Amino acid sequence: MNLSDLFEETFFALFSNKVRSGLTILGIIIGIGSVVATLSIGQGVSNSIQSNIASIGSNLIMVTPGAQQSGLVRQSAGSATTLTLDDANAVQSQITDAQYVAPQISRSYQAVAGGNNENVQVIGTTPDYANIRSLNMLYGSFITNSQVTAIDPVAVLGPTTSDNLFGQGVDPVGKTVKINNVIFTVVGVTYPKGSSGFVNQDDMIVIPVTVAQHYLSGGNNVSSITIQAPNQQSIPLIQQEVTDLLLQRHNISNPQNADFTVTNEADIIATVSSITTTFTIFLASIAGISLLVGGIGIMNMMLTTVTERTREIGLRKAIGAKSRDITMQFLIEAALLTVIGGILGIIFGAAISALLSKFASVTTQVSAFSVALSFGVSAAIGLIFGYYPAKKAAQLSPIEALRYE
Amino acid sequence: MIEIRNITKTYLNDDVETQVLKGVSFSVKDGEFVAIMGPSGSGKSTLMHILGALDTPTSGQYFLDGKDVSDLSDDELADIRRSKIGFVFQSFNLLPRATVMRNVEMPLLYSRVPKEEREEKAKAALISAGLSNDRFYHLSNQLSGGQMQRVAIARSLVNDPALILADEPTGNLDTKTGDIVLATFQKLNESGKTVVLITHEQYVAEHAERIIHIRDGVILEDKKNENRLVKKLQ
Structure with a gap:
């Protein structure tokens, strides 16, 4: 047929x-x-x-405190306080391949401005943070190195935070916001980026890392260090350099016993x-x-x-x-x-x-x-x-x- | 045309051998109209299956159109049936939800005849079988029994076979429509077709030129039909 x-x-x-x-x-x-x-x-x-994950920033390497896994037991993760601002500074000055280095101290606080208040993520960091997260400014400017050095109580608000505390469409630059009973002067508002999975980058307050240490968390430790590599190829090298540097700084000879974890974005993806x-x-x-x-x-x-x-x-x-x-x-x-x-x-x-x-x-x-x-x-x-x-x-x-x- | 020599057929059922045909020989010339007659159990159905290349004999030889078909494979038998034999069955065996044309064209599908040619041939066959042309595109289950059998006859003609093999073609019809069908066979025979009719009815057999009586697997009698009934189509 x-x-x-x-x-x-x-x-x-x-x-x-x-x-x-x-x-x-x-x-x-x-x-x-x-x-x-x-x-x-x-x-x-x-x-x-x-x-x-990609919108968080590209070619990122994250250093977090806590021991790397040894065998099946992962020791003292999360709450560990083994990373310090000095570590971040050492990475910044000694790892010349790294494009940007931003230490972070991140915690939720109640922020109060006028009659409004909001529970918001407060991130203590350095100016590089804006580059790593590709943040643009809607009003004012981002925190500067001199503000970090001078421990100036200044704050950059996410657009949602700004709307919640000061009202829709209001330019809050120059106004004050009270976080944990410390008065901060608003210096800028970031451009809306949209929620991105883990962090809502529109609902946050960025303050100088030194201010966060002095007035909010106390001590010298940071909750993470984010490093941006110039390209994909350089990630493994920088990861290794950072690991070696921190091992040396923390006086640890066996990498198995490291009290920090270095991961990169590709691993997470x-x-x-x-x-x-x-x-x-x-x-x-x-x-x-x-x-x-x-x-x-x-x-x-x-x-x-x-x-x-x-x-x-x-x-x-x-x-x-x-x-x-x-x-x-x-x-x-x-x-x-x-x-x-x-x-x-x-x-x-x-x-x-x-x-x-x-x-x-x-x-x-x-x-x-x-x-x-x-x-x-x-x-x-x-x-x-x-x-x-x-x-x-x-x-x-x-x-x-x-x-x- | 047809020559069978000493054909036997034995069936094996649960280790019991039953010999249905016990050495049958006869020949049919081109253009003959032969009736094979016998009661049920006489072996006439088995003989028809062998004549129709639906089955092969246990022993003996069968020449159809000069070709020995007694020992062919299933596919070779299918080719013989397709090219040389047209079947007409007691129960018509039409596809119920298909049109008359579709039913008649069906054998041509297996001969890979192109569509236009199929339609021409099917129409010609339907006209030869005496079906009026206003019925060509009716569904076959909307026809009367007589009309259905004419469609079936047209289907058997469409491949222009050497032999038309009709198995109790009037068995499901009343006498009047049965007569029309028998007249159709006689007309086809006059136009040169070889017709072999299998029946158990004396009356039906008497429409043939020659009657072969078969009983218990052997031929009782094979003679010219002296008082042939001739029917004319109106």
Whole structure:
């Protein structure tokens, strides 16, 4: 039989049994649709997390206090106070490859201005912080090195913080804000950047690191040091140099016992990606089960069809159809069911993910890969689950088949 | 045209051998109209299956159009059926939800005949089988029994086969429509087609030129039909 005739026969056969074909296709639509939707959610979430991390700044190396993992035990993490401002200064002066170095002391305080007050993240840092985070100014200017040196109680507000404390659209430069009973003069407001995953960069107050140490936290320690490398290639080198310098400064000979951790952004992205990938695979395998059920539905329908059309098969064989012709006919019927279901399922899945991004604020992305994968899988399911019924049909003896009641 | 020599057919069921045909020989010339007659269990269905290349004999030889077809593979038999044999069945075996044209064109699909040619041939066959042309695009399950059998006859003609093999073609029809179908076969035979009719009814067999009586797997009698009934189509 010619291929075009074969397709015509197949369309005709499927159309003759509209309800059954429709229900079988529905099974595949749901299966493929959920796979496409799940993959698009996974892809979208993973992309948005990566862009969030990237928006924090690029080519960053983070030094945090706390021992590096030794064996399975990670010692004194988080609350450790092993990094000092002197460490940051040493990194700044001695690691010449580093582009920017910004120590940070970060903690939440209640900020009060006039009748308004707000709990806000207060970050004590240096002018390099603005470069690392790519902060631009809406009003006034960022903190300066001389303010850091002079321990001036000045504050730069995030736009949201400014709106909350001083009112929408008001330029607060020159006004004062009280944090932990210390009066700060507002010197600037940053340009809105939008929330970025871990830190809301619009809702914060930046003050000189020295001020934070003197008036708020006390002591000489910092909660982290952020270093920006000039490019991706220099990250491992700088990471090593920083580690060596700090080990030497802290008098630690064995890197295993280091009381700080040096990580880079790429590591974090890799970790997050692997988490979202695992998550996506998990969801996709659940969706895959419904696809499998759809495939069994195909097989079920094809077996019923073969039984129901036994006489037709007998007739076709009597008028000269070879076993191969019969196999092809039923195989193409099954494949066509799944391919139609696959195409509709892709549309259905894309619609679901579009609705999710619109109404559930989940970022989704239907990738060409997931479409190709679903299409391939659905065609394969048709061929795999259609093969047995088709073979069964082809093996019928024409005499027996014609006698079948 | 058809020559069968000492054909036997033995079925094996649960280690019990049943010999259905016990050495049958006869020949049919081109353009003959032969009825094979016998009661049920006589072996006439088995004989028809072998004549129709649906089955192969256990022993003996079958020459169709000079070619020995007694020992062919399934695919080779399918080719023989497609090119040389047209079947007409008792229960018509039409595709119910398909149009008359679609049913008649079906054998041509397997001969890879292009669409336009298929339609021409199908129409010609339907006209030969005596179906009026206002029925060509009706669904086959909307037709009467007589019309259905004419569609089935047209389907058997469409490949221009050497042999038309009709298995109880009037079995599901009343006498009047049965007569029309028999008249159709006679007309086709006059135009040169070889027709072999399998039946258990004396009345039906009497429309043929020659009657072969078969019983218990052997030929009882093979003779010219002296009082042939001739039907004319209106």
